[in-house]
Amino acid sequence: MSVSEAHSGDSERVQARGGPRSVQRTMDIMVQLAQNPTGLTMTDLLRALDTPKTSLLMLLRGLNDGGYVIAEDSRYRLGDAAVRLGELTSHNYLYPARIHTILERLSSETGETVALSSLAQDRQMSEYTDVIPSASPLRFAPQAGDRRPLYMVSPGQVILASFSTEEFERYVEDTDFVRQAPGTVDVPELRRRVAEIERTGLAVNKDGATQGVMSVATPIYLRDGSLLGAMSVAGPTERFEPVLDDIIDAVRQATTAAWAATGYSGGPTDV
Template structure:
């Protein structure tokens, strides 16, 4: 009796349906083939997935029948349905929605309100586009669409620090550096020194700069190219923000790094901070 090759296609045979335990194997096979664009044989897939060939073959046939895989020249590769699935997943990874799970977890861990701020399109300022509120009775609250000045808010300073020297010069030439509280810093030389520190450390901290009794922390969110596209911001009352200064700096920096990684950024993250704030 002639024997079929071990990874020959089923042809006109009925396609076997994988059992419940095959669920994780499906994901595993797709992941392996995503890393092997040239394709892989049944033997190679069995070795890479640590799965018996007899169990794997039925799964591969089912996936091929459904067009999640192709089978040519003895090798399996990703098929059109797999690429459609990948495209659908990528389409869901939109910013800022992709950051929501990180923000909600960080809000619980820190016990403080977490927001995302981006540059406004009409004038040099920061606008909040997403928030995850603290559950504390006394907490920082900011509505979606609310603005903050770049020079006085923690998130604004992160966005300002990411600008080119020419852009910063133009900003300070035209911006109205108006004090919002008695503590607001409005001297250009002092602000430029603070921005340099933000650029070096990767985090900004402000104490009662935009609002009385509010401490702000922020770190840059970067896209795949490393470009700063937003700031992850934490707002706290002074009573918690000042004593927890170093802890909150670390938390916001790590949170921003996690969101950046979700967006494809793989560069370095700075987690060494100075004591300066304001």
């Protein structure tokens, strides 16, 4: 039911008004409804916002037209568009900011480059969204925004492990597996690694995209179980490999901290 239908008997003629006050009132409505998921009546909103009824009705109609508010049984609640906006905000701004300090700490503990990667829009690449470079002059040094084929790198393999069976098979069918470095995987090896990641929550990659580089990656999930991205540590193989067990321990601890930051409580028991 639309807001207009919910108040079809209302004879007040509402004129649209703009300006900062309307913007603030609109946001106040969204906050009140976000705090009350079962919905609020017009009386509830009038009491909470101290806004003239004509102004409130005008704003609710506009929000309803955009799908941000819906009216059911004389109660108002957030619509799908508002929920989606909240998901995008959390995914793109809130959680990466919380994870950043964990990445910094992990880089300090391991002495290596640490990054957060996400699935690129083409769903063929992983994209570095946050990078904490190693302080060492000899280091693996990607830049935020750099992309790598999913199958070649540990963050990409973690992302592939989050795909459904159908999506993974479609990816394998549509991808040309190019051997770029000595450790670049072929299809059978990728299948083995994805199964291992699903079991342990951990990807270890050596010479996958660049000879002489080794990395470890784990998935970072949101509260609802969706994948925020992959957290990885990477560095020169000659320095990385002798302390691999220590790095894995540090990564697992950082993963636990990241999951606490996002509110995620499930996942592989080995992590």
